[in-house]
Amino acid sequence: MAKKSSSAEKRHRQSEDRRMRNKTTKSAVRTSVKKFIALAQKKDVPSSEAALKDMVKKIDTASRKGIIKKNAAARKKSRMQRFFNTMKAAQ
Numbered sequence: 001m002a003k004k005s006s007s008a009e010k011r012h013r014q015s016e017d018r019r020m021r022n023k024t025t026k027s028a029v030r031t032s033v034k035k036f037i038a039l040a041q042k043k044d045v046p047s048s049e050a051a052l053k054d055m056v057k058k059i060d061t062a063s064r065k066g067i068i069k070k071n072a073a074a075r076k077k078s079r080m081q082r083f084f085n086t087m088k089a090a091q
Contacts (some may be wrong), residue, residue, distance in 0.1 A: 025058075025065065025067050026062065028058055032054055033055055033076070035054075040083060040087050043091065048084060059073045060073065
């Protein structure tokens with residue numbers, strides 16, 4: 001079996017580090033979305049508004065870092081904002 005070059009080993013370590021960082025960011029985004037939806041379904045307007053702001057911040061950060069694509073981030077934010085607006089209008 002051929003020996004890996006040291007540059008290939010370094011590249012593998014770098015990609016592994018990036019993968020773990022991206023995984024934590026994506027997980028944080030998904031968690032914030034679930035938290036917002038749970039609060040919005042309870043019709044808790046002040047808490048869900050705070051959760052929405054936190055969620056948008058995390059989505060924007062992930063989008064800026066290239067972890068989530070720009071259009072996917074915009075779509076997710078738009079859907080959640082529309083969900084919040086309909087919930088708020090129903091009250």
